[in-house]
Amino acid sequence: MHGSMEGDTVHVPSPARERFYDNRGYGHPRGDALALSPVEAAHLLFRGDLEAVDGMGFRSFLATTDTLVRFLVYKDLRERGFYLSPARDGWVGSDATDNIDFVVYPRGNGPWDGVTEYRVRVVGERAAVSASSLTETLAVVDEESEITYFSVDTPDVTGSTDHSLPENVPGMLLADRVVLWDAPSVLYERAFYGQPLSARDASSTGSMSIQCSLVEAAHLAERGIIRVDAGIEGIIERGRVVEGDRFDRRRAVYSTLRDQGVVPKTGYKFGADFRTYARIEHVDELDHSEQLIRVVSQDHTFSPRDLALDGRLAHGVRKRMVFALTDATGAIDWRSISRLTP
Amino acid sequence: MHGSMEGDTVHVPSPARERFYDNRGYGHPRGDALALSPVEAAHLLFRGDLEAVDGMGFRSFLATTDTLVRFLVYKDLRERGFYLSPARDGWVGSDATDNIDFVVYPRGNGPWDGVTEYRVRVVGERAAVSASSLTETLAVVDEESEITYFSVDTPDVTGSTDHSLPENVPGMLLADRVVLWDAPSVLYERAFYGQPLSARDASSTGSMSIQCSLVEAAHLAERGIIRVDAGIEGIIERGRVVEGDRFDRRRAVYSTLRDQGVVPKTGYKFGADFRTYARIEHVDELDHSEQLIRVVSQDHTFSPRDLALDGRLAHGVRKRMVFALTDATGAIDWRSISRLTP
The missing domain is CATH 3.40.1170.20 (tRNA intron endonuclease, N-terminal domain)
Structure with a gap:
């Protein structure tokens, strides 16, 4: 015919x-x-x-x-x-x-x-994929004509971590982190804020020195849990100095996750913004984190190669790869991607 | 005291x-x-x-x-x-x-x-690490004060793949790839150029339709192995249209690898430029690729987070992560990174 x-x-x-x-x-x-x-x-x-x-x-x-x-x-x-x-x-x-x-x-x-x-x-593979156009299934054809399929979903990002926390714990702003010299250990051991300065500190005295990231410190200060001489504004200002607008976007995502009962910790080792835990009872009984979060603006454009890298890594460490698309008001759209075999 | x-x-x-x-x-x-x-x-x-x-x-x-x-x-x-x-x-x-x-x-x-x-x-973790300053051991402190060590080495990037190849195989420039409609199968099956258009083509007839990436095609055309109406210049021009300067850098790295007996294939699925094989006898007996190559300019600055992502992924798939630092003359400095536990 x-x-x-x-x-x-x-x-x-x-x-x-x-x-x-x-x-x-x-x-x-x-x-x-x-x-x-x-x-x-x-x-x-x-x-x-x-x-x-x-x-x-x-x-x-x-x-x-x-x-x-x-x-x-x-x-x-x-x-x-x-x-x-x-x-x-x-x-x-x-x-x-x-x-x-x-x-x-x-x-x-x-x-x-x-x-x-x-x-x-x-x-x-060289196309620019705008965040808003991340559709249900993405078929990426690489330069050698192999095809990779990604499933794009809207994940439920909620958890059930909830602990009673102290108030007004004093902290010191030091370069790009905040140190709480004598903090109630519940802050680290149960709520998983920060990182002890020294392994010897993780003791039964009930208090320890904890280093917090600026994003953790801003969240804690806004809720009255810690108090820093520089004030909340001082922490935020320092955050903007070290990472610009990204700091506000990451802070919005961090606080939203915490408010939804999810514990975000740095995702640095996975090249992401955060790794997250849906439920933490005590740091000595940590499960693996379930998600990797990458924070981007709503008008971000993804390169398929970056999607491949993120998706592959997350799959390799058995976590869900989640993008937090943020706008100027702090509103967040969540998207997860995973490899798909049709 | x-x-x-x-x-x-x-x-x-x-x-x-x-x-x-x-x-x-x-x-x-x-x-x-x-x-x-x-x-x-x-x-x-x-x-x-x-x-x-x-x-x-x-x-x-x-x-x-x-x-x-x-x-x-x-x-x-x-x-x-x-x-x-x-x-x-x-x-x-x-x-x-x-x-x-x-x-x-x-x-x-x-x-x-x-x-x-x-x-x-x-x-x-937020520092900018210039390519030229990638030193022997890098200690990255993330925002939560955890430390990751990377070992930086100068890898030997040579292989022993060598096959007799045909000359003047006709090809057609189609968008951002070149199709060889009736190519001797040695090109794909032994030298591992391109990708068959159809699984049914991988036959005993001795000829098959092969799709090549522009970087593969430019290399093959420069060596007289394929011939395209648009000429070598047409392929290179198309490459620059679709990926700008990166095309020339990737082409220099591709050809250097091939000339050193190493077979580069797309690293797209790993978010890299190439994955490489040191020795290929026949595509039916492919081992895992040994290296991931990321092509950057000599004046590139790395973000430690990207190093973490690359290093983690490469480790997860048991490959060596290699950066090809290219200058305008096509000269290449090779650097490999791997996680280190001191």
Whole structure:
């Protein structure tokens, strides 16, 4: 069979609908004829099911249409046993088509069944992916044409850590940290704030010297738990000096997590902002942290390579990778990513 | 005993030399008296071995000197059983003191033995570490005052992959990749260039369709192995369009690796530029890749957090993390980093 380009659509006459749509889920019916997106036409050309489009075979068609990257993903999903449709308005029922390239149906289903398995966005590894466009499934095609799928979800970020804490513990602002010289040990041992200055301090005397990060100290000072001569403002000012705007974003995320019963600690060793614990009873009985949090602004653009790095690392240490998208008001959208095998 | 500040040095009178230097490796002798760096004095104050410096105890001394971060590392290394000296000219024999903070002696040795175990540079997690200053041992203090040590080495980056390759294989430049429609399979199967378009292509017919990245294609075209209508210049131009200057840097690293018998493939899944194989006989017998390569310019500054992320990931997948520092002439300095437990 032969097709012809009409704008951004390939028209294939009757009986194309029966042959390609009814039986195999390609395209969008036009009576007994069929409309195909270029990527679908490329796949039928590749398989030899379509002979030519406007006289072009597969190779020429690829060369004159800009479909290679999406073709690779389309082909991969077909080879995995899925039927899928290009995300064009009217072609995929009532599914919204913003920011996505394909609607993928559950195995055994097709465009006529009204059920969706994945909503896939295709990007090259060098694309910039804006935070707001992180969609449900991301298919990244790397420069050597291998495909990685990520599932993007909205995680529930709540925990159940809750301890009674003291008030007005004196602290000293020292460079980019705050030292509490004689702090009630509950602050570290149960609420997991800071880090003891010395292992010998972790004693039964009930008090210890604790070093806090500026973000921990700002949170504690705002709640009246610690008191520093420089004041809350002094801590915040120091934080902005050492890390600029990021300090306010990280502080908003830190406090939101604490207020939701989650304990954030530095994620430095994982290259993240925080690692988090949903429930801490005592530091001597710490489980592994469950999440890694990276704080970014709402208008951040991700590089797929960074997503790969974060996702891979988190998977390797069995944690969930979570992005905290922050705006100027301190509001936070949470997104988690994980590798997906369709 | 009491000390007194003299410029950037703490002077402690006799018998301080015998007590602190001869027996425990602190400071630099001045006859029977002793000169201490502030971080050493802080440690002696912390331990209670020194009562005060100019009337200041440990807490006040820390507050008036900017020594907290280095103090934490000094204390950690002492607790691990090392003697160490501040890297001051004349205090550490003939050791160069550029870019480092401490000279650490092998356990059981001291400043009088003339042997060095580590040369340590201390940085906070927010510091910018210039590529040229990546020193032998890096001690990173994170915002919660935990310390991570990295060993920086100059790796040998050579391999023994060598195959006879065809000439003038025709290719087509398609968006940001080059497709070789009918290529001798040796190109992929033995030399591991590109990626087959289709699994069905990996056949015994001796020829297959191979997709190459632009960096692979530029290398192959420059050596006359493939031929593209757009020419070598067309490939390079396309590369610069899609990734700017980075393309030339990555191309220099790619070709250097290939010329040294090492096979670079995309490191995308690890968030790196390349993963490498020292020897490939046939793709069906691939071992794990041994190295991850990140390409940066000579004047790049690393964030310790990125080093932590790269180092952690590489360790998790049992690969060596290598930075290729490139200059405008294509010359490359290689640096590897790995976590170190002193």
